[in-house]
Amino acid sequence: MMEVSGKTINRIFRFYYDGFRTMSWWGKRVWIIILIKLFIMFLILKIFFFPDFLKVNFSNDRERGDYVLEQLTGNK
Amino acid sequence: MIENFDLSLVNWSRAQFALTAIYHWLFVPLTLGLSFILAFMETLYVRTGDELWKKITKFWMTLFGINFAIGVATGIILEFEFGTNWSNYSWFVGDIFGAPLAVEGILAFFLESTFVAVMFFGWNKVGKKFHLASTWLVAIGANLSALWILVANSWMENPVGMVFNPDTARNEMNSFRDVVLNPVAVDKFLHTVTSGFVLASVFVVGISSWFLIRKREEVLARKSILIAGIFGLVSGLAVALTGDSSARTLAQVQPVKFAAMEALYEGKTEAGLTVIGALNDSGERIGDKKVHDVKLKIQVPKLLSIMTTGKGSGYVPGLKDLVNGNPEKGILSVTEMMERGRYARQVLIDYKMARELGDTDSMASLAAKFEDRDFTENYFRYFGYSYFEHPWQVIPSVPVTFYAFRVMVGLGFFFILLFMLALWFHRKKTLEKNRWFLWIALFSIPLAYLASELGWIVTEMGRQPWIIQNLMPVHVAVSNISAGAVQTTFWLFAVLFTALLTAEISIMVKQIKNGPKH
Numbered sequence: 001m002m003e004v005s006g007k008t009i010n011r012i013f014r015f016y017y018d019g020f021r022t023m024s025w026w027g028k029r030v031w032i033i034i035l036i037k038l039f040i041m042f043l044i045l046k047i048f049f050f051p052d053f054l055k056v057n058f059s060n061d062r063e064r065g066d067y068v069l070e071q072l073t074g075n076k
Numbered sequence: 077m078i079e080n081f082d083l084s085l086v087n088w089s090r091a092q093f094a095l096t097a098i099y100h101w102l103f104v105p106l107t108l109g110l111s112f113i114l115a116f117m118e119t120l121y122v123r124t125g126d127e128l129w130k131k132i133t134k135f136w137m138t139l140f141g142i143n144f145a146i147g148v149a150t151g152i153i154l155e156f157e158f159g160t161n162w163s164n165y166s167w168f169v170g171d172i173f174g175a176p177l178a179v180e181g182i183l184a185f186f187l188e189s190t191f192v193a194v195m196f197f198g199w200n201k202v203g204k205k206f207h208l209a210s211t212w213l214v215a216i217g218a219n220l221s222a223l224w225i226l227v228a229n230s231w232m233e234n235p236v237g238m239v240f241n242p243d244t245a246r247n248e249m250n251s252f253r254d255v256v257l258n259p260v261a262v263d264k265f266l267h268t269v270t271s272g273f274v275l276a277s278v279f280v281v282g283i284s285s286w287f288l289i290r291k292r293e294e295v296l297a298r299k300s301i302l303i304a305g306i307f308g309l310v311s312g313l314a315v316a317l318t319g320d321s322s323a324r325t326l327a328q329v330q331p332v333k334f335a336a337m338e339a340l341y342e343g344k345t346e347a348g349l350t351v352i353g354a355l356n357d358s359g360e361r362i363g364d365k366k367v368h369d370v371k372l373k374i375q376v377p378k379l380l381s382i383m384t385t386g387k388g389s390g391y392v393p394g395l396k397d398l399v400n401g402n403p404e405k406g407i408l409s410v411t412e413m414m415e416r417g418r419y420a421r422q423v424l425i426d427y428k429m430a431r432e433l434g435d436t437d438s439m440a441s442l443a444a445k446f447e448d449r450d451f452t453e454n455y456f457r458y459f460g461y462s463y464f465e466h467p468w469q470v471i472p473s474v475p476v477t478f479y480a481f482r483v484m485v486g487l488g489f490f491f492i493l494l495f496m497l498a499l500w501f502h503r504k505k506t507l508e509k510n511r512w513f514l515w516i517a518l519f520s521i522p523l524a525y526l527a528s529e530l531g532w533i534v535t536e537m538g539r540q541p542w543i544i545q546n547l548m549p550v551h552v553a554v555s556n557i558s559a560g561a562v563q564t565t566f567w568l569f570a571v572l573f574t575a576l577l578t579a580e581i582s583i584m585v586k587q588i589k590n591g592p593k594h
Contacts, residue, residue: 015193015197015198015201016193016197018197018201019193019196019197020197024138026138026141026142026583026586026587027141027196029583030141030142030145030146030583031145033145033146033576033579034145034146034148034149037146037149037150037572037576038149040572041149041152041153041156045153045156045565045568046156049160049561049564049565049568050156050157050159050160050565051159051160052159052160052163053159053160053161053163053555053556053557054159054163054166054167055159061244064167065167065243065244065245065246066245068163068164068167068168068245068246069242069245069424069428070428071164071552072164072168072245072421072424072552073421073424073425073428
């Protein structure tokens, strides 16, 4: 059973490995763009520019709920 | 109230969300439609064994791959914005959005990510039928992903299947079925995906026309035009039909948006549908909102009444009815809705006070109101109106909604004509002779994107000032952050998305010029 699983995993690995290795020029280029895009989005924008307002400013859901309740009932 | 709020923050937050949503939507509809066109083409390859269909499928699959790769994950930025810029809104709706978006995430990851790899890496490595099944699953998966996003968006236009919990200040889902089968969601899903099919069909017909203009890849171009022409024509007719059913639903759940789309100020029976018209300032005002006359109009008599009520003599309320009320027609005035909303908000304030005082008996009785049918249907449903000072504040921009709607519908019918002509010339084997048609088809590609974006502009601008219809106005939804920070990220996104779009267009153009042989 384990041997079959190992073979399957190996086949899946070879499938992806060969696919990436023999990728066309446009495929390589879009992968570079994808990686740059994900780097900018998750390691720059998300961390430095898009903190979750309620998570950063309040330590638990009770405080977050109280804050929003205050916003909803206050003089907005 | 609204005047005391930082409008600069609200406006920059709206502009940022609009920018990212518009850019994101440049990538999505082509994925939705082209995936099915690929599936049709590959099915023909598997059924006939004709290698030419394989070559055609692989060529369009390359363009699909470029669009898919550049566009993937651009929608996640919208989720960043929810947490940072729209925290009140995110908290208020969190439990409703959680389920559909979680399903979307799982579907997108497992169906698209797994089978997209088989689509691109699997030629000659997996069996023909398995490869074909993967292509179909990518198409179905991509469109099902759209379903869950549209379910979440539709809830904002017609909030159903939930109960508000005053203790957590959140809406909690009490009927997944009601959320998914929300009539707005059903109409919106069908209308949106079929419009994506039309866009992809225009794209394929347009690019194929370019090959014919250049006298290159003529067999590929003609066969592609045939497939895209049929798919586009069927989809175009489906867009018209689903648009019609959307109008009926809209007239029920968002009558103000519907009246704004028609620039209908005075309610009337036997109301005609304006096909073409120009708005002119009448000099009259509702509050500080201009009242527009529709000049130079061409109308189809009674059609608006038929579309909304099913009969030519049906009454269609105008903006004045909807703002001032019309007791004869059972329409509440906005002033009345504001009163009811204020009562609902006062109950919430009382609950908060009782909680602060530790008055558990009052808390229990006040919390019970939010589960009481009479209170939710007659008071809490108008909760958002409590934030307005003037009834006219509920009127959206009539010119934007009116013109965007007309251009979108006009282009929709233009595309139907385009597909009919494409199929006619294909049948008569005269595509190459009608070079004027080939040029029109090529230049229709940006028009398809314009129509698709205008659809969202009608949807989102037409429902202003609401972020959640009747429950939460946009200005209440924003986080208490600085407008300057939002402005900075607006420009960051403008640069990032423009770079992505430029990359997509340049790689795609190069690949189209290379043609299928490379």
